[in-house]
Amino acid sequence: MGRTRNTAQRQAIAKRLEELSSFVSAQQLHDDLAKSGSKIGLATVYRTLQVLLDEGEVDVLRTDSELLYRSCDSTEHHHHLVCRICGRTVEVAGPQIEAWARQVAAEADFIDVEHTLELMGTCSTCAGGRKGV
Amino acid sequence: MGRTRNTAQRQAIAKRLEELSSFVSAQQLHDDLAKSGSKIGLATVYRTLQVLLDEGEVDVLRTDSELLYRSCDSTEHHHHLVCRICGRTVEVAGPQIEAWARQVAAEADFIDVEHTLELMGTCSTCAGGRKGV
DNA sequence: TTGGGTGCAAATGATTTGCAACATC
DNA sequence: GATGTTGCAAATCATTTGCACCCAA
Numbered sequence: 607m608g609r610t611r612n613t614a615q616r617q618a619i620a621k622r623l624e625e626l627s628s629f630v631s632a633q634q635l636h637d638d639l640a641k642s643g644s645k646i647g648l649a650t651v652y653r654t655l656q657v658l659l660d661e662g663e664v665d666v667l668r669t670d671s672e673l674l675y676r677s678c679d680s681t682e683h684h685h686h687l688v689c690r691i692c693g694r695t696v697e698v699a700g701p702q703i704e705a706w707a708r709q710v711a712a713e714a715d716f717i718d719v720e721h722t723l724e725l726m727g728t729c730s731t732c733a734g735g736r737k738g739v
Numbered sequence: 740m741g742r743t744r745n746t747a748q749r750q751a752i753a754k755r756l757e758e759l760s761s762f763v764s765a766q767q768l769h770d771d772l773a774k775s776g777s778k779i780g781l782a783t784v785y786r787t788l789q790v791l792l793d794e795g796e797v798d799v800l801r802t803d804s805e806l807l808y809r810s811c812d813s814t815e816h817h818h819h820l821v822c823r824i825c826g827r828t829v830e831v832a833g834p835q836i837e838a839w840a841r842q843v844a845a846e847a848d849f850i851d852v853e854h855t856l857e858l859m860g861t862c863s864t865c866a867g868g869r870k871g872v
Numbered sequence: 873t874t875g876g877g878t879g880c881a882a883a884t885g886a887t888t889t890g891c892a893a894c895a896t897c
Numbered sequence: 898g899a900t901g902t903t904g905c906a907a908a909t910c911a912t913t914t915g916c917a918c919c920c921a922a
Binding site: 612 | 910911912913914920921922
Binding site: 741742743744746748749778779780781782783786787804 | 899900901902903904905906912
């Protein structure tokens with residue numbers, strides 16, 4: 607059936623994504639690559655991100671208008687705490703959440719329950735001296 | 740400044756949304772209304788849903804490609820367990836989740852943390868006799 | 873050689889918006 | 898009568914796709 611090929615474009619995209627280490631949109635990544643002299647097309651960026659996603663190499667995050675991608679640290683199930691200002695991201699595991707989800711599903715008599723959970727906040731650096739609530 | 744007006748369209752949209760009591764897209768709602776002989780325009784449906792959302796009258800849910808709206812039962816903070824087949828929805832409160840989120844935020848030194856959480860599964864009716872995992 | 877990849881431009885599809893005609897307060 | 902509303906069509910915008918050419922295996 608054919609496997610995925612190791613092209614220069616794919617390498618460049620994966621590499622840049624790791625360097626950035628924060629969530630970026632396909633368009634941002636494309637612009638960023640273009641600034642470095644890359645001639646990779648926008649469609650290729652979209653297609654490659656989709657492939658990397660399928661392979662579990664990246665995480666996705668959905669904002670109001672677009673999808674953001676980030677090179678994935680852990681391949682295990684996890685969630686994100688993202689700074690709404692600088693994009694700094696902390697990966698968080700939530701065993702309690704998984705347990706809670708299972709319990710809720712059982713009580714409501716639902717099966718095959720999946721969940722999506724994202725945390726959005728302001729990191730200490732971006733918050734300056736302000737203290738939390 | 741001006742307040743929102745109580746037009747026939749708005750009433751029809753809010754009414755139908757309550758009757759449906761499950762998550763529907765703006766387009767589905769528009770089609771549904773059209774089948775009942777309504778001549779309400781699609782743009783009006785979109786605009787009205789946005790208004791209802793601002794007023795806290797409806798909840799939104801984001802799927803891969805579109806936004807789904809549902810008339811809101813409780814005005815308090817809550818999450819949803821939605822059947823991926825029939826759309827039946829159970830509102831669930833998650834005090835444990837809120838506590839967990841606060842703790843995670845504190846540990847990572849983030850402030851003003853918000854979260855989004857949705858549960859998606861198959862309800863007993865749609866699952867037929869199949870038993871869960 | 874051979875099918876996956878790529879670039880480009882055109883196509884999608886959900887949502888938004890400009891504008892003139894309306895309707896509510 | 899003033900101003901929020903509506904309908905329609907045109908405009909957005911992120912993302913997808915058709916296609917001919919290219920290249921890794």
